[in-house]
Amino acid sequence: MTDFPALPRAFTPEQIQFRASVRRLMESEFAPQTARWREQGFVDPAAMTRLGAEGLLLLWAEEDYGGLGLRDLRFVQVLQEETVRACGAGFFHNAHSMLVGPYLDHFATPEQKARWLPGAVSGEVILGIAMTEPDTGSDLAAIRTKAEDMGDHWRLNGAKTFISYGVTGSLFVVAAKTGTGRGQISLFLVPSDAPGFSRGQHLKKIGLHEQDTGEILFTDLRLPKDALLGQEGQGFAHMTKLLAVERLMSAITSQAHAQTAFDLTHQYLLDRRAFGKPIGAFQNSRFRMAEMRAKLDAMQAFVDACVLEANEGALSPEASAAAKYATSVLEGEVMDQCLQFHGGMGFMEETRVARMWTDARIARIYAGTNEIMLEIIGRSLGLGDPRPAKPQ
Incomplete structure (x- = not known):
């Protein structure tokens, strides 16, 4: 294949070198696995730890958490371009790093960051976000998943669907109602090993077969008070x-x-x-x-x-x-x-x-x-x- 467009794109020498190293990794290690990933319906979790070992997850994370502290999105852009070029759009590590990870970056407490970011950077913790529900799509205000304040803990009940990493994910940012109205949605950090957490169907899609998409369920799931991510009622x-x-x-x-x-x-x-x-x-x-x-x-x-x-x-x-x-x-x-x-x-x-x-x-x-x-x-x-x- 030819390279990305012939027009100059003003990448720095460091970004050009980064592209070359990422391209070698994607072509040699991950591209040969994509057919098997598509057949089995998910990317091997080991692929995430391999990316983590190369420092390619959550590029923006600070060194204190094991990251590179690269907040220049041009590096993220290069990484995603080379991933798609070699492996396709279904190797969805960008969702982990740039769709879910930033919630921890922007809204997590220092204690939450210390607990979860090192694992997310290494790939041992796979991040997902759970907004969509069976009866709602783009209308997030209509979600029914509910988190009740029980005094010393939260009690979570509900169901989410179309969740990327719903099958292999280990920590989810979950949107839940903590009151009535748009202003009463809150976000919670929910690990997959919490009692009351269960997985529903591994959903079959017409495309992106290697990206696992599933249902997750919460049944009287008990969360500590410090599972709240950001401010209560400010989830939206x-x-x-x-x-x-x-x-x-x-x-x-x-x-x-x-x-x-x-x-x-x-x-x-x-x-x-x-x-x-x-x-x-x-x-x-x-x-x-x-x-x-x-x-x-x-x-x-x-x-x-x-x-x-x-x-x-x-x-x-x-x-x-x-x-x-x-x-x-x-x-x-x-x-x-x-x-x-x-x-x-x-x-x-x-x-x-x-x-x-x-x-x-x-x-x-x-x-x-x-x-x-x-x-x-x-x-x-x-x-x-x-x-x-x-x-x-």
């Missing part, structure tokens, strides 16, 4: 604070996934012959590839700009929503065109582009559906519903 605000970077991670992944499909297809068009010449020599092939090249380069520039904004703490909800929306749409377009170029082989599971095509579909749904992204962008234009919101 805590979750909202981290959504911009979460959506940026989704955008980085979608962009890298689309770029990888383009590179694979580019090589295929050079190698595959029809009517006595490479199929890339036909005008339709040239034009479609040229269109994708232009769109990918333009989108890469936008994603890179968003990463730099996030590094400054200035990435707006609207910009992150736009990045998540636009990259996921482009990802779908690129995957569909690349599969088409592969013809009948493109519909065979043995072809990587076919697997990527199914893996890509979730990008328009997770991290907030694209319809929610359009709502965020539209309201930023002053086009919100003028009617007063209904009370929650």
Whole structure:
């Protein structure tokens, strides 16, 4: 495959060296395992400890907890690009490090950090986040999981679904009601070995087969008072604070996934012959590839700009929503065109582009559906519903 876009991307020498080392690791150790991971329905937990041994989990974590203290998101971007390039979008260590880990970074007490961060950095503790419930999707205010204050402990009851690392995860950030209304959601740190914790179905998806997704259940689960993460009743605000970077991670992944499909297809068009010449020599092939090249380069520039904004703490909800929306749409377009170029082989599971095509579909749904992204962008234009919101 060719490298990521030919346009200069202003990486530092350290980041370029980091990319080379990550690429070697991904290609030599993890890429050969992806077929087996997809077959069994989960990534071996040993892969996480291997990443931890290389210092590649929770790059931002401070040295006191075993981390590298790398808060420059360009390193995270490089790591995710090389993971997707070699292994695909289903090696979901980014969820552990950048979707769940930041809750500990931003809201955990020093005691909670000391207890959980070293294991998360080493990969011995696998992090998941449990927001979605069987009867709720994007409407987090409607969750039913409830945490009752019993004086000297919390009592947790409820069920969560579509949970990444629901099968192999060992510590979950759980959103639960601690009262009524939007302002009464709280977050809790729930270890999987707590009495009253159980796992439901290992859910079967149409794509991302190597990323385990499952149900988790809480039945009169007793939590110590210090299991509360952040402030009581501020769970919704805590979750909202981290959504911009979460959506940026989704955008980085979608962009890298689309770029990888383009590179694979580019090589295929050079190698595959029809009517006595490479199929890339036909005008339709040239034009479609040229269109994708232009769109990918333009989108890469936008994603890179968003990463730099996030590094400054200035990435707006609207910009992150736009990045998540636009990259996921482009990802779908690129995957569909690349599969088409592969013809009948493109519909065979043995072809990587076919697997990527199914893996890509979730990008328009997770991290907030694209319809929610359009709502965020539209309201930023002053086009919100003028009617007063209904009370929650």
